[in-house]
Amino acid sequence: MEYFVIYDIDDNVVALCDNLCELSLFVNRPIRELRYRFKNKNTFQIQIPKVLNIYKFS
Numbered sequence: 271m272e273y274f275v276i277y278d279i280d281d282n283v284v285a286l287c288d289n290l291c292e293l294s295l296f297v298n299r300p301i302r303e304l305r306y307r308f309k310n311k312n313t314f315q316i317q318i319p320k321v322l323n324i325y326k327f328s
């Protein structure tokens with residue numbers, strides 16, 4: 271089971287998403303883009319007005 275944790279730039283927890291669909295709704299990005307970004311890495315940064323770090327845990 272995968273889950274995603276979203277941190278702000280100061281490493282404060284912003285959100286916890288239980289699945290990819292929930293993450294897609296939170297960051298307003300299509301699921302296809304999120305799958306592509308998580309294909310080879312377990313983390314990436316996104317800017318939606320502020321910079322957020324998203325980590326994938328399995």
